[in-house]
Amino acid sequence: QTGSANTNPSDSADDEYITSVSIGTPAQVLPLDFDTGSSDLWVFSSETPKSSASGHVTYSPSKSSTAKKLSGSTWSIEYGDKSSSSGDVYTDIVTIGGFSVKTQAVESATKVSTQFVQDTVISGLVGLGFDVGNQVSPRPQKTWFSNAASSLAEPLFTADLRHQETGSYNFGFIDTSLAKGTIGYTPADGSEGYWGFTATGYSVGGAKLNRNSITGIADTGTTLLLLPDNIVDAYYNNVESAEYDDSQEGVVFDCSEDLPSFSFGVGGQTITISGDLLNLTPIEEGSSTCFGGLQSSADIGINIFGDVALKAALVVFDLGNERLGWAQK
Numbered sequence: 001q002t003g004s005a006n007t008n009p010s011d012s013a014d015d016e017y018i019t020s021v022s023i024g025t026p027a028q029v030l031p032l033d034f035d036t037g038s039s040d041l042w043v044f045s046s047e048t049p050k051s052s053a054s055g056h057v058t059y060s061p062s063k064s065s066t067a068k069k070l071s072g073s074t075w076s077i078e079y080g081d082k083s084s085s086s087g088d089v090y091t092d093i094v095t096i097g098g099f100s101v102k103t104q105a106v107e108s109a110t111k112v113s114t115q116f117v118q119d120t121v122i123s124g125l126v127g128l129g130f131d132v133g134n135q136v137s138p139r140p141q142k143t144w145f146s147n148a149a150s151s152l153a154e155p156l157f158t159a160d161l162r163h164q165e166t167g168s169y170n171f172g173f174i175d176t177s178l179a180k181g182t183i184g185y186t187p188a189d190g191s192e193g194y195w196g197f198t199a200t201g202y203s204v205g206g207a208k209l210n211r212n213s214i215t216g217i218a219d220t221g222t223t224l225l226l227l228p229d230n231i232v233d234a235y236y237n238n239v240e241s242a243e244y245d246d247s248q249e250g251v252v253f254d255c256s257e258d259l260p261s262f263s264f265g266v267g268g269q270t271i272t273i274s275g276d277l278l279n280l281t282p283i284e285e286g287s288s289t290c291f292g293g294l295q296s297s298a299d300i301g302i303n304i305f306g307d308v309a310l311k312a313a314l315v316v317f318d319l320g321n322e323r324l325g326w327a328q329k
């Protein structure tokens, strides 16, 4: 058995990616953000304060004949951008790309932070990290993929995120036609709940890869590529107008700049992110100053290969073999 779901960038900056998910009987379809950097499936619901839920599609467990309250269970989560949400828990049928998990923990939000209230294009997140990262108490719950894995043809899924066009999440199979290059594999460390791995080096503008280990995570829920200062500086030294902008909290440059590409080594392959993928967006509508897709991870304490990096590749999240596969797209 397999599943295949289309995913679309939410806005002109590819800030996040939206995938439709069916919950309950009859199906209630919600637009959700698939996040390999977390492990909770949570949704705006009939229990979310009306003022917070306005503009969002919501899940109503009372309208689903297959919903069951997971009594006594609660959840609370905070994300890297300090956004947060919390609530209680139901189980229900959750179908993604035609594949159904019969008894999936669906975390219903009774509280959501401002960032989520304002982000009306999504109604919640589907965590695709490791179960150890789940935030339900007293008994942590499994992710949708973990519940699905034993019934899928292969215990893996792939992410094919694209710049300003439709991509896909495939479950249980690898569509190698989505990739240009060979898929190179490297061990994945799931101990922290993330898909952790080590890249073997980097280069700017097609130069020879210099060898230095970069340990980080493959995170579909993070917009940017967040790496150590020495690498960020080495990159922007090639961009004439680049400067750190305090108000933007990141490196900005003239939108007219012809940005160099950025490459990293992983699993014996070299993944090259083209310059135009590294120019994320004007800092505001109509501005001629643009915000970089590569930024510093110094304040975070972890390197994050977010959507800017994932867009250059077909990425295989292989739970069965605890490994990550990367192929140039």
Ligand SMILES: Cc1c(C=O)c(-c2nnc3c4c(C[n+]5cc6c(C)n(C)c(C)c6c(Cl)n5)n(C)c(C)c4cnn23)c(C)n1C
Binding pocket: 015, 016, 033, 037, 079, 080, 081, 082, 083, 119, 221, 222, 223, 224, 300, 304
């Ligand atoms: C340690 C870390 C992160 C780790 O993940 C991180 C980050 N980076 N993108 C996102 C997130 C997103 C993706 N996301 C990013 C957006 C940006 C940059 N902008 C301007 C908008 C309007 C966005 C939206 Cl709607 N959505 N979402 C939906 C959530 C819940 C995120 C949480 N953190 N996050 C940041 C900013 N930092 C410091």
